[in-house]
Amino acid sequence: QVQLVESGGGMVQAGGSLRLSCAASGRPFSSYAMGWFRQAPGKEREFVAAISWSGASTYYADSVKGRFTISRDNTKNTVYLQMNSLKPEDTAVYYCAANFGVVTTNGNEYDYWGQGTQVTVSS
Numbered sequence: 001q002v003q004l005v006e007s008g009g010g011m012v013q014a015g016g017s018l019r020l021s022c023a024a025s026g027r028p029f030s031s032y033a034m035g036w037f038r039q040a041p042g043k044e045r046e047f048v049a050a051i052s053w054s055g056a057s058t059y060y061a062d063s064v065k066g067r068f069t070i071s072r073d074n075t076k077n078t079v080y081l082q083m084n085s086l087k088p089e090d091t092a093v094y095y096c097a098a099n100f101g102v103v104t105t106n107g108n109e110y111d112y113w114g115q116g117t118q119v120t121v122s123s
Contacts, residue, residue, distance in 0.1 A: 017083060020119075022078065031100065033100075034079040034097070070082075094116060
């Protein structure tokens with residue numbers, strides 16, 4: 001069993017930055033890949049970023065490439081999402097997820113999910 005707790009969400013003006021954190025507990029953190037997903041009101045959940053268990057491989061949605069950076073600290077059991085140059089269209093609930101398989105952009109392949117943290121970007 002894995003527990004995931006996101007933090008760092010909030011309200012920011014367009015062009016601003018936020019850093020989300022996701023703290024994991026349960027099974028050894030370095031044994032699974034991690035992903036960030038988001039869901040805006042009235043829209044389906046979408047992939048944002050993912051990172052392999054070692055941190056050597058990262059993947060991004062085209063909409064956030066060059067603005068967001070995913071990273072992890074296996075000594076702190078935490079994955080991060082640094083979000084820069086935020087846009088109103090980035091407004092959503094952001095979720096972190098853990099996958100015991102290979103790193104993937106497919107949310108259906110993730111085994112555990114956090115409760116989400118709200119990010120609101122005003123224009």
